Every structure is written in structure tokens, then in C-alpha cells.
Amino acid sequence: MTFNLPDDVKYWLQFGHPLLMWVLFGLTLYAMYLGLQVRRTRSAEGEDKKALIQGQFNQKHHKIGSLLLAMMVLGNIGGMAVTYLNNEKLFVGPHLLAGLAMTGLIALSASLTPFMQKGQDWARNGHILANVAIVGLFGWQAFTGVEIVQKILTN
Template sequence: MAANIFTPRAYIASQGVTNRAASLSRPFTAKLSKQSPRAAQFKPARSQAKTDRQGDAQLPVSAALAGLLAPFLLDVDPALAVNPLLTGKTVSLVHPAIMIFLFGSTAWTGWLGWQWRRARLIPAEVKELKAQLPKPDAEGNRPRSPLDQQIAELEETRKALTKGGYRDKHWNWGSLLLGLGVLIAIEGPVNTYLRTGKLFPGPHLYAGAAIVVLWAAASSLVPAMQKGNDTARNTHIALNTLNLALFAWQVPTGFEIVQKVWELAPWP
């Protein structure tokens, strides 16, 4: 009897509680049995297994994110994680090869633009020369003048320039120069970084960045030029002239880099 007094029912009976009160104590005893040490022993294990399963499901995503961020967070040579084809001579020489083409394209595009400018300005020049011709006499006859031959030559020149389609050619080559030029100008530094893990600030890099800015600035003036804004036209010409001069100045430094790539970069 002494041992049973420690059970909930025996304890209630010893205190003289009624059967009604004893029945009310049953949920309490059931709760105590559910929270027994043996049940509590297995509950953390089930929770831990559930957590492990969730961790296993999330592991691929975490691993993928870690793989993407690792090159930015760790001091690792980017060339070690890149396909060797992208860092070899073949791809590395794409930049200088296309830049030589773009240098010639810049001069060619400027010449096409100048021809279109001539065709556009000739009518005003002809009008000015015609105003200088001698006045006709009372019978409507006008004496011959050396200006007549000059006017005829200018009109023939304008016809030839108009048939040449220099305006459309200038626009087409300018669009190619802007699109391909910006692409290759970005490709060069990216290729350098993939090969060496760093960039080399200097005249070539700074001049290349300035050329891209001048391309964009000159192109942004086209809408105003189409509306007849002479200030925009003159600024467009000035920017492209500066661009060509900067391009020519940059060529020797580019050849120096090409020599280093040829000596140090592996094939292919």
C-alpha cells in the first residue's frame, strides 16, 4: 500500500477525493503518461530526422549557390576555372584582329559621312553662286559667266553623291561600328581577366574606355541631327574625329599587348 500511494489514483484516493474528482483527474494522468521519459527520449530523434531530411533536400541549392559565389569570395585564379579554349591564343587574338578592322571602319565611316555632308551642302552653295551671276538684260538674255561652269560641276557632283547612297551607307557602317565596337571593347578586358586574374590599368585600357564613350556620345546626337540641328552635326563630327585620333594613338600599345599574348598564351 505504501508503494501505490505514489500513483496518481492512489494519491487522490488517499486525500479523500470523490469518484467524480478522480474521473476528472484521468486526462491529467494521460498527459503525464504521454510525457513520460521514454516518449520524450524518442521525440528529439524524430525531430532531428526531419531536420536532416530538410537539410538533404536543400543541400543541392546551397551547393549551387556556394559554387557560384566562390570565385567572388575566394582568392582563386579565374583562369583555373575557365575552359582553356577561352584563354588560349585563338580567342585572345580575336580582340586585336577585330579592332584593326574597326579602326579602318572608323575612317571609312567618317569618309562616307563626309560625302553625305557634301551632298547635303551643295544646294546651298549652288544657290549662293547663282545669286552672284550677272543680271539678265532687258530682253532676258544673261551673259555667260565663269560661275556657270562651276555651278554645273557642283550639280553633277551632287547627282553622283545622291546616287551613291552615302547617307544610308554611313548609317549602316555607323551602327556596325557602335554595336561591334562596344562588344569587342568589353571582350578584350574580360579575356585578359580570365587569362591572368587581373586587369592592367594603363594608356591602352583608358583610351579604349574613352573610345567607347565617344562612340556612344556621337551616336546619341543622331536624333537631333535628323531634325536639322547644325550644332549636333558639328559636335558629332568633332567627337568622331577625336575618336579616330585616339584610336590611332592606341594602336602601338595594342601591338605591345599582342606580342605578350603571342609569347605567353598557349594554343589553341
Template sequence: MTIAITEPLKTVVTFAHPILMLLTLFLAIYAGYTGWQYRRIRSTEGEEKKILISKRYNLLHHNLGSIFLVLMVAGAIGGMAVTYSNNGKLFVGAHLIAGLGLVFLAAISTALAPLLQKGKDWARITHISVNVLLLGVFVWQTLTGFEIVQRILEQMSKAA
């Protein structure tokens, strides 16, 4: 079953996913930066440590991570919904598999938060490792997404 929507709305819906995911990638990079700043507090002393603590990177990192998880899940569901709505099927390929993997990695990373708050070093190392992997896969998925957007634009220009 496909849902019939008007052409102007279809265009907006089609490009909402790539725009949302590109913004989510930038959010992930910024969340990584805030996590790195928060981690610096452990190895810094004196006035610099006070300045880092006052910026509350811990809360910012936690909040950005929560927003990231919501956007990642919404983006995955939205992307699949738009693809299915436009084509009547999903295309199982690198982009879809990477997207589902990203949701899984984001869930693992977020699930480690209670252990991080308890100071478990293995959880911190795992959290950082998972997020580095997540960023790498996310960049790769963005590249495959650009290829899909280019194909959609070509189809739109041929139809016009």
C-alpha cells in the same frame, strides 16, 4: 574567379580582341569617309549632287555608325573579359582607359543622330569633332594594343 579554357581555344580568344578592334578601326575610317561624302551633298550641285545622293551615303553612314557602336562596346567588354580570364585581374593603364573613353565617345557620337536628322548645325559640328577625336584616340589605342600583343607573343614563345 577565372574560367578554365583549353590552350588552343585560349589562343583564339586572346587574339580575337585585337583582330576585332583592328577591323573596327578600319570600319571607323570607312564610316568617316561615308560621312564626308554625305556632307559633300550639301555643297555640291547638279549632276554630281545626283550621283552622291544615289549612292545613299546617308544610310550607309548611319548603318556603319550603328555597327561601329556595337563592335566598340563588344570589343571593350571582350577585351576586359579576356584579360581578366587570362590574368585574374585587369591592368589599369593607357590601353584600358583609352578603350573605355572610346566607348564613351562612340556613345556621344551616336546619341547625336536624332539631332543631326533635325538639321542642328551644332550637333553636326559636335558629331564631327567627337569622331575626329575618337579616331585619334583609336589610333593611339591601337598602338598600345600592338605593344600588348607583342608582350603576349613573347610570353607564348618563352612558354613553348
């Protein structure tokens, strides 16, 4: 199945996924900061706790996490779609496999939210572990993605 898009459109579509992913990488780091502040709030006492509660880190973390979940899944699907449109195949390699792993991990991380809200420490630890893995994979993905963009630009 081929799609007859103009060559200019096909060319410029290739840059939407990398740009979105760099923005999401920054948001992921911000979500991690917010998550650390939520954890700090939970363990703080007295005036420190009151001051941290004013930051509403829990709500901000939840909102950014929801945005990340939606945009990462859609961004990964979009990246695969554009690759398929331009090449009529997907390139199965480390970049694609790590991206798919990140998509699964972010879904797993989000699915632990109801258990965390009920105070389950195993869910918090699983959430943290999944998100640390996402940050690590995301950092690596960013640089392998730059290599792919450089190949596109040289062709």
C-alpha cells in the same frame, strides 16, 4: 572567381579582340569617308548633288556607324573579359582608359543622330568632333595594342 578554361583556349582568345579592333579601325576610316561624302552632298548643288545623292552615302554611313557602335562596345567588353579570364585582373593603363573613352565617345556620337536629322548644326559639329577624337584614339590604340600582343607572344 576563377574560370577553368583550357590553356589553349585562353591563349587563342587573346587574339580575338586585336583582330576585331583592326577590322573596326578600317571600318571607322570607311565611315569617316562616308561622313565626308554626306557633308559634300549637303553642300553640293545641281548635277553634282544629284550624282552624290545616287551614292546613298547617308544610308551607308548610318549603317556602318550602327555596326561600329555595337561591335566597338562588344569588342571592348570582350577584350576586358579575356584579360580578366587570363590574368584575374584588368591592367588599368593608357590602353584600357583610351578604349573606355572611345566607347563613351561612340555612344555620344550615335546619340546625336536624332538632333542631326532635325538639322541641328551643333549636333553635327559635336558628332564630327567626337568621331575625329575616336579616329585619333583608335590609331594610337592600334599601335599600343600591337605592343600588348607582342608581350603575349614573347611570354
